[in-house]
Amino acid sequence: MNQTFLSLGAIAIFMFLSMNIHKGYLVATQQTVDSQQEVDAVNFGVSITDELYSQSFNYDSLQANYGHLNDINYASTRKNLITASDDTLAATIELSSEQEIVAGATGRVATVTIYRIESGKPKQLAQQNASIVPYNPN
Structure with a gap:
């Protein structure tokens, strides 16, 4: 027992x-x-800001290339990424109007917002800003 x-x-x-x-x-x-x-999510945001910084050499096309990527609700108006872990990330880019970025240099500020798409609904994860000024070789 x-x-x-x-x-x-x-x-x-x-x-x-x-x-x-x-x-x-x-x-x-x-x-x-x-x-x-x-x-x-952070790497996706960094890669987008790197793309935007490279637009200094093609500054006149900044609005045409990225200005339409500002609505999270439609796949055609955002950048999309499927990660290795099968996570769906999306990003929007809001471009400011021309403004003085640093003394004597005007440019635009791009606000990159990263979202995770879960069950068709976006959930904000991160936000980054990038200041883009036209390249001036002089």
């Missing part, structure tokens, strides 16, 4: 430990996935 209770107690302790280890593994896995999604 005592050995039966001892065996049942050992099995209960084993099950408790197994469940806690499994729960810890699931939490760690979810945190890893969340971190990867955040890194993907």
Whole structure:
């Protein structure tokens, strides 16, 4: 009789430990996935701002190339990316009017907003600004 209770107690302790280890593994896995999604969103934003900075050499086409990417609700009016983890990211670009960026140099500020599309609905993740001035070789 005592050995039966001892065996049942050992099995209960084993099950408790197994469940806690499994729960810890699931939490760690979810945190890893969340971190990867955040890194993907930041990298997507950085790649877009790099594209925008390169427009200094083609400044007159900035509005034509990026001005229409300002509405998150339509796939044709935003930049889209499917990540390696099958996450759908989207970005909008709001271009300001011409303004003085630094002393003596006018340009435009682009506000890049990154979203995750979940069940067809956007959720804002990050926002970055890029100042673009025309390239002047002199």
